[in-house]
Amino acid sequence: MYDHRRLGRELELFDTDPLMGAGLPYWLPDGAIVRHALEEYVREVERAAGYRHVYSPVLGKRELYEISGHWSHYSEDMFPPMALGSEEVVLRPSLCPHHALIYRSRSHSYRELPLRIAELGGMYRSELSGVLGGLTRVRSIQLNDAHIFCTLEQAVDEARSALELIGRAYADLGIRAARYRLSLPGEGGKYVADPELWERATGLLKQVLAEAGLAYDAVEGEAAFYGPKIDVQITDPAGREATLSTVQIDFHQPERFDLHYIGADGAKHRPVMVHRSIIGSVERAVAHLIEEHGGAFPAWLAPVQLVVLPVSDAQEEQAHEVVRRALARGLRAECAGPGQGSLGARIRAARLVPYQAVIGEREADGDLVAVRLRDGRRPGAQPVEGLLERIAVCADTRAAELWSAA
Template sequence: MWSPASPSTRESTMHDHRKLGRELGLFGTDPLIGAGLPYWLPDGALVRHALEEYVRDLERRAGYRHVHSPILGKRELYEISGHWSHYRDDMYPPMDVGGEQLVLRPSLCPHHALIYRSRGRSHRELPLRIAELGGMYRAELSGVLSGLSRVRAIQLNDAHVFCTLDQAEDEAVAALALIRRAYDALGISVARYRLSLPGDGGKYVAGEWDRAVDILRSVLDRSGLAYDAVEGEAAFYGPKIDVQIADGAGRESTLSTVQVDFHQPAQFGLEYVGPDGAKHRPVMVHRSIIGSVERAVAQLIEVHGGAFPAWLAPVQLRLLPVSAAELPCAREILDRCDDLRAEIASDGSLGARIRDGRLVPYQAVLGPQEVAAGQLSVRLRDGSRLDAAPADAVLARIGAEVRKP
């Protein structure tokens, strides 16, 4: 048994990510940077980068093309999209630069709409799936900020599928399946699925709401998922499927979404040439697999208590030389760990070092016998030990276990 204990085999106790994340040296804050603006420490950055690489690879294999777009846009951009009139209270005020008003973007949707319309499009290109891990900014009030789960500077895993009306339902079903696949790999449980519908008042734009709602209801039914329909939770431009998670205190939040949008394609004049040679309007399916990277990592800390899946762990292998005599061998083995995030722990007693690395998936003890035989003795997170084996074979086996799911 080479796999370290997984979430399903460990006690499912939720932890407070704000406390544990600091204790483990994953992230921190400073009043000079500001509230709701955490910084990532080296181990936290490793977790974040591994998560981002996993999502990019998952999207690439699902047919998404990745783009990069600026974190700023002219105020006019958000007036066209509808954010300025319907979402202004959550946006930062404009900055006057060179006679123009620039705004920190509250979402990536308008930029992706402009990328779509950067050239003519044919029905043969659709569905066109555009994805980005990009920054966005929300002017959250101080009272609602919380660790990584509610911040002001957000790294969003976002994507937009531009498709025909006939393709929209299948694309939304596929997006929801991708979310569920990622949750399985990450060990995240869904608290509930919510169909977020418009409510009363002027928060929502006029548009084809009934058609969009019907598509999402069919998506949930085809996916075999029970859900709650809740009024007043839709985006201003369209209804959405919200994938809800819960923290240790039972507080719910939205991590992932799938949305159907007829509004922004019309606002930006998006078109494609159909088989009939005429111009048609695409549908815009918004989807986010893990939502914000910050909130996703907060949930991972709480779910796993810092004992992340091996592929996500900041340190995957810890080499433990019993004494200074084994240190040169440990360094030589570390040089061969090209595909592993590995480190040497040599200070203190062996027992103390093992306890200190209790969250590391694999700890390899190097004593005189192992050095003489060119072997490693591996200890797993659950305390079990594996028979000593040749070092190269151990590294290859661990490398196979920690590859991204």
């Protein structure tokens, strides 16, 4: 059983420091590589699906969150406002209000819809110390977020397409969904008091789940304050459940921000706002990937994809040349020379690296490497260029298999 809090530190992916504060982890170089690869993957998938990326500030005036409803329904989870002259600014707890303002900044025709806006952006939540843990529950969050502004007739298709994107990402990442949850409101003043809003949005999400052919559990008390959502649940090795990805259909924010588009009839119409996150927060996604794979990440995500191991000092220069050739192809490669211990010790130290390339006297004479795979297989001596091509193809296609038949 793997615990990402222990394993992530052992693998030097992330750490914390009391002077930075609880719930504020920092990323070490290898962890930063994993995070960067994951973020680039998400951006690529989103671009291919018609999303356009934006950047927005992590601060906003208190008035912004009063309009969105966060201040009245969610302020206990927000950091206190900071005085800025005669105004108050707040660290944002979500990206939704900023994206609503970005939409509102331009006029829109029905011909432009659906308009899909995505961002990998920071947000901050004042979590209690008792619930913080590793990367799964933090106060500084990098969220893979997106908002789709569409007509009512487009909302179900857009939400279903978001679920399909989530399924594709899980397959590429080697993640399994434990269950799908339809998160509904509970009792109390936490939720927006608009029964018609809840009924309409819930009905559409049920239609999305039915059309996607997904079984789900309806659970009260887990909705966002402004609307119901579909939560994709995952479990850790200890069986603890958490939400990783979400899809929501929102009528509340478009109303609060007075969003509209010009319809075919020339009149103003209110858009629907579909919220969706493919991998949720980068922090929680990486935590789950550490535990799911035990640190043996898919080759395209691995901090080091290839380690080159010269048997003796005589092959070290050639080993560095192989590394240079690998780096030139965009691969992540390192040399582990004799100065780092015996060959056996170096092989064991690199046990989580997908590809190991040993260079002895025989290999050096023929521009070859003796290949060892992380799973224990030994394909044997291979031409250097042939190996680099295999690794590049595996990484580019995000293949789960390290050495498929040619």
